[in-house]
Amino acid sequence: MTLFARHRALLERAVEASKTRSFWTPFPEVPSGKFYGETAREDGKNAYDSLLGYDFDLPGHPQEVRLGAEQSPWGGALGVSYPAASVETLIAASESAAQSWAEVGVEARIGALIEALVRLNGMSFLIGNATMHTTGQAFAMAFQAGGPHAQDRGLEALAAAYAEMTGTAQQAVWEKPQGKHAPIVLEKRWEIVPRGVALVIGCNTFPTWNSYPGLFASLATGNTVIVKPHPMAILPLALTVRVLREVFAEAGLPQDAVLLAADVPEAPITKALVQAPEVALIDYTGSSVFGNWIRANAHGAQVFTEETGVNSVTITGTDNFKGMCANLAFSLSLYSGQMCTSPQNIYVPKAGIETDEGHKSFDAVIEGIAEAVDALLSDEKQAAGVCGAIVNPATLERVSRARESGRVVRDSGETGIGRSATPLIVVTDPEGVAHREECFGPVAFAIPCTDAEAAIVAASDIARDKGAITAALYATDQTLIERAARAFARAGVNLSVNLTGNIFVNQSAAFSDFHVTGANPAGNASLTDTAFVASRFRRVMIRWPKTA
């Protein structure tokens, strides 16, 4: 039985889910022995520990030196070294695998790639530990975001690529009538042709979640891929590359269809990879500054990005004040605001709002959120479990500077575990500048607005101008909600309305939520719409007269 046949039903279910957009996942998000086996937690931790301080093995991978400088935001160096090679060597190895990877065909590639995802799912506790200690995420989140949720996004990309590659006939008979004469009859056949070498540039905070869509989409469509992890978050992607290469080798496919481009902060190689003329596709997650550099310097490559943005919460009223505050407290605290989906600016009418607890002044609204954050983080262990650790020391400096931008309602503190910072909440002058740019990390700016309409205008304007991946709205007036929906739609940002309970604006579910719209500066790629996969390959035809 081929790998494609083995996984066909799963693939078809994934294609269906991506069309209906209702809830579906094949990869359990709960880190429980019930799903992953009784000893999975311990086995995963042991497997992680056994990697620390050793050479990471990637059989057959190009290697000129070994390097690696990862440090856990929870403390300590990982001490793992990876095989590394020059850009020229990596490109040459990738190109040498290109023809056979392209010509094995859609089903062989898709089958192997789903097999790799299923194996990665079985390793989710190991991946969770590797993600935790490279990103600073708390374990529960690292397990979910680094493991099953990333695998969901990978499968979603495979489903989109498969649907697109097989959506039109791969062969046809074309019979053109000629009046009283015999028709002209041609046979036609189409091949899927890849673009070339694809480059996937990972980020420090979500090494697998943000890389899997581009990685799996490019591989599925026949491109060979060079995975360039962030130098401080190599391990989760090195594990991924190893699984892919193992599956490829077992299936008789070219291992070098996927390569790891490890580097260290002192000697980065990303720019050289971007500038290689062989690179035809680039997937990038990171700042708009470097995104602009890529667009200006890539050699004609198609570039897919997720970039800088300013996410907002607009509060115009609620019939569940406590639920709203608790929900926002979690959204602000989760991974200390280091998610691309974390809210930053909180727009509230200066005259306050109406709630189920009566009128609340502007200050009372912000105070309610601050108190909910305090309550959420009152226990040290729970605080660390929600906030995780700060992945980049520069974020701590950013928090310090943000304190100067207004009146501090809730100061940022430490959880007590790892390099940490809890949410800072600052009331800022609407005319100020601090809140007009992304301030990555646990910083919330509360901004008094003339009224509800002005709050919606301010929130949607900044999304349109500076980019945004999420927007949240609390409102009780349905016509105001519909007006807001149009404003945020025009600003190209997805809107979550009146979330309370165990669902948060930060969350983006594969197969249902398109992640990033592509319609504002926060990124041009939407996970996973057809545009994300359709231009990764081309179709080439051969036609000839049909013989009787």
Place this chain on the structure above:
Amino acid sequence: MTLFARHRALLERAVEASKTRSFWTPFPEVPSGKFYGETAREDGKNAYDSLLGYDFDLPGHPQEVRLGAEQSPWGGALGVSYPAASVETLIAASESAAQSWAEVGVEARIGALIEALVRLNGMSFLIGNATMHTTGQAFAMAFQAGGPHAQDRGLEALAAAYAEMTGTAQQAVWEKPQGKHAPIVLEKRWEIVPRGVALVIGCNTFPTWNSYPGLFASLATGNTVIVKPHPMAILPLALTVRVLREVFAEAGLPQDAVLLAADVPEAPITKALVQAPEVALIDYTGSSVFGNWIRANAHGAQVFTEETGVNSVTITGTDNFKGMCANLAFSLSLYSGQMCTSPQNIYVPKAGIETDEGHKSFDAVIEGIAEAVDALLSDEKQAAGVCGAIVNPATLERVSRARESGRVVRDSGETGIGRSATPLIVVTDPEGVAHREECFGPVAFAIPCTDAEAAIVAASDIARDKGAITAALYATDQTLIERAARAFARAGVNLSVNLTGNIFVNQSAAFSDFHVTGANPAGNASLTDTAFVASRFRRVMIRWPKTA
């Protein structure tokens, strides 16, 4: 009954055809009273004549001046003047129509656009005359390419856009299980959001055929469009814009969703339009030199192109020598090589080939083609009917220079009607340079190759390096054909094998042949694959908790 309801069955048939890729067209290509009405031919000619020398009326269109300088390659000035306005005025008018055009929704737009295509089909004789006298095509070709074939491509783009916009759920209920607790239930709704102002830059040779895909795809996906015709081929697109605006007005849609940007060669406005920051989509047909300028100067717009290329014929053997020569003679003569699909380089083994007429030397093969061209063009009227006229005087200079690049086997002559040039056939040194670039017009370079394999390598290499939209192969050895298929697929060019009779490598049929692959330098857009439509719009979601 809405326009969408009226045309729904046609739309669904078009969507089906674009998936099966078998023969289909709703717009008859034969310029006959049987399909278009007994008086259609005469009516169309009279309608055309009545436009000559007058102001072209576009009710409600922005107008600051009137201009127009079209000259028929068949002789005489058209004397038609068009309303024209500054780039600022056009952009402002386009933007003022944007919101209502976006918000009327998919069905209202698609219904109106199909209605416009159906009306344009009814005007095919007028469009045919307008196309003939702006492009230099002979009438029969101008009717087909300017009329029904262009309409086919427009409908194909609408079908692709409709399928893509409706391919995923527009609303969903997302229910996430929570173990023993009640599930989380969200309602979600997605809006189609356009990119902005779209610019369609037409060419002189195929003003409607090459513009309709981008024009109809951008309008269907909610963008407003500014149509920038070539200054010497305005009339066919002015007629198109008028019909669209008429339908929009009747349907209560904003007329300025489509605008005409007329200019004259002395004061071109294309660059200013490309550089306008509001322009988010550009469709362009023309030289790679200007294509590169667009890519370097557009303000972040998504650019779809058809550009320069070198099409080839590779002859390694045939079992129908006369049929091959006659077929190639027509391909070389049709519209005097001014098609983006016209063959230019003819690669033949220097030792000759085996045929149904026995061995033919290299010279005998080229001589056979030259004689077939002579036979095809022996009658002046038929010669003009096949070759048409030369649209740009610079082409005549190019033909003169090409004479110097080798041994002339067949010289270019005149048909006797209009500004004309019949095919020049020159045997060139394979080491020469003339055949290594596009030589637009009626020029064929015959190139002796070491053997059949070398001929395939040369033809596929130039397609990969310089771009190509078509490649033709004549061969009798099936394993050689399969090897060639792989080589041309890797070069990203569609291959036609052993065409004889009434089907030619130049021809590209909507709903079956993807025109341009996007996989070599001859263009990045393929008509009409999903990539051509999917990135013209984005999806934006609103989600909220479902209330019981």
